[in-house]
Structure formats: C-alpha cells, structure tokens
Amino acid sequence: MGLIFAKLWSFFCNQEHKVIIVGLDNAGKTTILYQFLMNEVVHTSPTIGSNVEEIVVKKTHFLMWDIGGQESLRSSWNTYYSNTEFIILVVDSTDRERLAISKEELYRMLAHEDLRKAAVLIFANKQDMKGCMSAAEIYKYLTLSSIKDHPWHIQSCCALTGEGLCRGLEWMTSRTGLR
Known part of the structure; x- marks a missing residue:
C-alpha cells in the first residue's frame, strides 16, 4: 500500500x-541505462524498440526511455518526445565517421516542438578507448555553443566502468528545480 501511495504522490507532485x-546504434545507451540502474555492466544486444527503467537520484525520479538507435528506428524517435524533460544523447567517441549523423539527429530533435523545453545531456562515451575523441572535440564538432534555447551539458564517460555517469546525473538533478 505504501508503494502505491508513493507512486500516486510522485505523480501528483510531478516529481517524475x-x-x-x-x-x-552501438553508442552505449543500454549499457549506460543499466549502469544507472544496477551499477554494473550487463550484456546487451541491439535494442529494438525501447527499454524503460525508473532511476532515483536523491529522491528525484527519472523515467528513462532507452530508444533503439539503428537507422531504421530513428524515424520513430519522435513518438517518445511527448512530455520529455531531458534528452541524453550518447555519442560513441571512437566513431568519427558517424559523428555527422549524431549531429544531424541532435539538431532534428532540438527543432521538434515536443522537445522545445528539454534539457540536453551529451555523454561522450567510450573515453577508455584508444584514439577516442575528447569531450572538447565532440563539443566543437557538434557546435554545441550554437545551442541557445536548450540548457545542455557534455560529459566524458565510460559506460563500462561508470566513470562520468554520476556527474551527468548530478547535472540533470540540478536542472529539475529550475523547470
């Protein structure tokens, strides 16, 4: 009974x-989601559709939708946009060839009416890999300085070790009181 009350309370208090x-695809989205949830690496396979989990950070509830990133699925991302407060864009820091596609997808999302109030966290993932791009390089390539109408933050991370993920969540948590 207490769990039901807590769920109702969080719903009415808009704390989720x-x-x-x-x-x-292969950027590390699902690995990051389950690193948040269980603080451990889980073996994943390509996400077809989505995974959804509730992550609680300092009494702040995030309902996280991990959406498949294959080319054939990207056109359906917009079906998840309604009521979204945060976008986490996961970038594979070793995938220089497809960074232009990540940039294109980011700006397409930011132009969508349903995301006009969303804050953006960019995880520069796979920082443990040799030859990876730094967060500063990704920032420059994505021209993040041109994003004026959405709060954003870029964070270096490694989904496998969890390094950097908490800093990203802390940034999101700090933004919840500003909405």
Whole structure:
C-alpha cells in the first residue's frame, strides 16, 4: 500500500521526470541505462524498440526511455518526445565517421516542438578507448555553443566502468528545480 501511495504522490507532485536516451546504434545507451540502474555492466544486444527503467537520484525520479538507435528506428524517435524533460544523447567517441549523423539527429530533435523545453545531456562515451575523441572535440564538432534555447551539458564517460555517469546525473538533478 505504501508503494502505491508513493507512486500516486510522485505523480501528483510531478516529481517524475521523463528522459529519453538516444544515440546511434552501438553508442552505449543500454549499457549506460543499466549502469544507472544496477551499477554494473550487463550484456546487451541491439535494442529494438525501447527499454524503460525508473532511476532515483536523491529522491528525484527519472523515467528513462532507452530508444533503439539503428537507422531504421530513428524515424520513430519522435513518438517518445511527448512530455520529455531531458534528452541524453550518447555519442560513441571512437566513431568519427558517424559523428555527422549524431549531429544531424541532435539538431532534428532540438527543432521538434515536443522537445522545445528539454534539457540536453551529451555523454561522450567510450573515453577508455584508444584514439577516442575528447569531450572538447565532440563539443566543437557538434557546435554545441550554437545551442541557445536548450540548457545542455557534455560529459566524458565510460559506460563500462561508470566513470562520468554520476556527474551527468548530478547535472540533470540540478536542472529539475529550475523547470
């Protein structure tokens, strides 16, 4: 009974924040989601559709939708946009060839009416890999300085070790009181 009351209370107090986790296939989205949830690496396979989990950080509830990133699925991302407060864009820092596609998808999302109030967290994932791009390089390539109508933050991370993920969540948590 207490769980039902807590769920209802969080619903009426609007304390649950919808998050979509997007990025190209093999960027590390699902690994990041389950690192948040269980603080461990789980073996994943390509996401067809979505995974959804509730993550609680300092009494702040995030409902996280991990959406498949294969090319054939990206056109359906917009079906998840309604009521989204946060976009987590996961970038594979080793995938220089497809960074232009990540940029294109980011700006397409930011132009969508349903995401006009969403804050953006970019995870520069796979920082443990040799030859990866730094968060500063990704920032420059994505021209993040041109994003004026959405709060954003870029964070280096490694989904496998969890390094950097907490800093990203802390940024999101700090934004919840500003909405």
